[in-house]
Amino acid sequence: MSPIANYTTTVTAKKSIKEIEDMLVAHGARQILMDYDHQGKPVGLAFIVATAFGVMPFRIPANIGKVKAVLTKQRVRVEVSEELAARVAWRILKDWVRAQMAILEAEMVSIDQVFLPYMQMAEGGKTLYEVMVGYRFQLPGGRG
Numbered sequence: 001m002s003p004i005a006n007y008t009t010t011v012t013a014k015k016s017i018k019e020i021e022d023m024l025v026a027h028g029a030r031q032i033l034m035d036y037d038h039q040g041k042p043v044g045l046a047f048i049v050a051t052a053f054g055v056m057p058f059r060i061p062a063n064i065g066k067v068k069a070v071l072t073k074q075r076v077r078v079e080v081s082e083e084l085a086a087r088v089a090w091r092i093l094k095d096w097v098r099a100q101m102a103i104l105e106a107e108m109v110s111i112d113q114v115f116l117p118y119m120q121m122a123e124g125g126k127t128l129y130e131v132m133v134g135y136r137f138q139l140p141g142g143r144g
Contacts, residue, residue, distance in 0.1 A: 001074070003071075003074050003076050004067070004070055004071065004074065004088065004092070005088075005091075005092055005095065006087075006088050006091040006092050006095070007071060007074075007076045007088055009087050009088055009091045010087070011087060011091055012087060013042065013083075013086040013087050013089075013090040014042075016087070016090035016091045016093065016094040017034070017042060017045070017090055019094050020045065020090075020093060020094050020097050021045070023097055023098060023101050024047050024049070024097070026101075027049070027101055027104060027111060028049045028050055028111060029047040029048065029049050030047075030048050030049065030050065030055070031047060031048045032045060032046070032047045033045065033046045033047070034046075035059070035061075041064075041082070041086065042062070042086075042090075043061065043062050043063075043064060044059060044060055044061040044062050045059070045060055046058065046059040046060075046120065049111055049112075049115075051110065051111060051112040052110065052112070053112065056112055056119055057119070057120040058115045058118045058119055058120060058127075059118055059120045059125075059127055060093065060097075060115075060118050062086070062089045062090055062093060063089060064082070064085045064086050064089045065085075067085045067086075067088050067089040067092070068080055068082065068084075068085035071084065071085060071088065100114045100115070116128060117129040
């Protein structure tokens, strides 16, 4: 099994975050907000973009802890630092956002369609994905 993407990156998390922000702004993001952990490290970002259905908020997590666990399990280094995990997580997110922007630019999808799982709901600030997990992927009120 090959190690996860970008496991050797030397690009800082800050640079990857800036690249993500630049792509989002270039594709209509009106506001971007960083989410930080209790140590002041960036762990996700939220943004607002205008869609055919109005202005919509989205929130994308970096899940640095999970990336660190995978890097540790894959034994890519003797010791996996938080900084390495953050660099890898944000670089993976940058690549993913770039891929989403490519299919958006090809007019294969709309921006709300691409980021739909990450749409921030009024229900406690959860994403649509998190809400649907709570409903075990069944529409509220049943399907019948």
